[in-house]
Amino acid sequence: MRAVISVIGTDAVGILHKVSGVCYENNCNIVDVNQKVMQGFFTMVMIVEIDACKVPFSAFCDQLDALGRTMGLTIHAMHEDIFHSMHRI
């Protein structure tokens, strides 16, 4: 199973480091990253494997949520099923 982590907000030093740090701490392997900075605005979509996640997925979401709040970013982790459902027949 995989999840999609999206990060949106003002660019700053260490965003990728800190988000991937949460993934590392929870044993979630990163399989894809797509990141852009446009006019100081940071957007990133990261795909991670959650099968071996140390905590329940909802707790992993909460950790990323909390990180987002401390950094002034919007961070969401969503199960990838929603993207399959909406964009593929």
Added chain:
Amino acid sequence: MVDYSYQDVLETIHMIQQEHLDIRTVTMGISLLSCVDSDIDAACRKVYEKVTGCAENLVPVCTTIERELGIPIINKRIAVTPIAMLAAACPNADVTRFAKTLQRAADALGIDFIGGYSALVHKGFSAGDRALIESIPEALATTQNVCASVNVGSTKAGINMDAVRLMGRVIRRSAELTADNACIGAAKLVVFCNAPEDNPFMAGAFHGPGEPECVINVGVSGPGVVVEALKKCGKDCSIDVLAETVKKTAFKITRMGQLVAREASQRLNVPFGIVDLSLAPTPAVGDSVAHILEEMGLETCGACGTTACLAMLNDAVKKGGVMASSHVGGLSGAFIPVSEDAGMIAAARSGCLTVEKLEAMTAVCSVGLDMIVIPGDTSADVIAGMIADEAAIGMVNSKTTAVRLIPAIGKQVGDELTFGGLLGSGPVMAVNTASPAVLINRGGRLPAPMQSLKN
């Protein structure tokens, strides 16, 4: 490896964050036929145990799905077997005790609404029906989350005009008993023609007698997403392009509903019933069906051309949604509840949107005269006349129509009534006050039309 793109991910997140995309409701339907008992104490006890037992995990499971998929589920609701069927077994008992029992169950479970304080009387009253209907005003005044509905007509059976007359009085009384609380009683009461048995939306949800023991139905939302998609089409494209855009957007919205329904069904170990493909507005800015119609090219909702736009919208939503779900049901179409839709409220305030225009619109959309605030001195006969007109539109067109009118006790045209929450607020709208009393007092059954003879 990954079969969706970076743009797809951002589009979905944008829909949820900026365009109010959400699952309006996950509604669990529960059959109460096993709770029938001639002793009302025993019946109420069985109802409480059954509802709280079946739906024990409804709220926690929905909260987890919400968290994992990242999609808000706004309401968790329950629909039960029409209570009139239980009331039939205990004549002379105080039927409102069932409503209080349902309220206790709702409180214990933490759900938003529980529907099914209902009676199906389209062909006539059976034991329990009349007692239940007459108890509705008190039941709604003494509970917060219980919703009531009465089906007074169908294409097959015609219209029960005795029930229509009775409902005119029941709506007025429901408003009067809750006059100190924005007449909220009437906002929790729907009068139907051709009521669907699997509708997940309130106030009209009930668990029909043909339904399984327990079932999960899901209602989606998403007017804001459709408005934004239409904005991107610009002002110069043809109506064909708009219809295609609505279809594609409805497909995506419905796929999300199907996913949530499947997940909820698996995790609760309850069969999946249907996804209701309705565009349900909220009073929030940017979540309005009226604004979709205006985006199609109307100065204001209610202008000439509104009915045509709504017909196209309603059809395109179904065409886009039907392929996205394995089972579609409920009301499935566009809702036009005035007080719950920022665009409708503005149009009604400006005088551009009238009750007569809304009546015409109900001929081509999924429901009827919904959440319309009318003057507090509107007579029960006039309300019954409005019900009869709506029921006739539903009966002849083989579609569901409904009436949810709120007589604003003590208020007049130009005043406002505020409910708060999803029910919103609305201006008091003018109604034609010429009396239909003689018609309404005739009673009897309006015969079913030729359309009923399809066999």
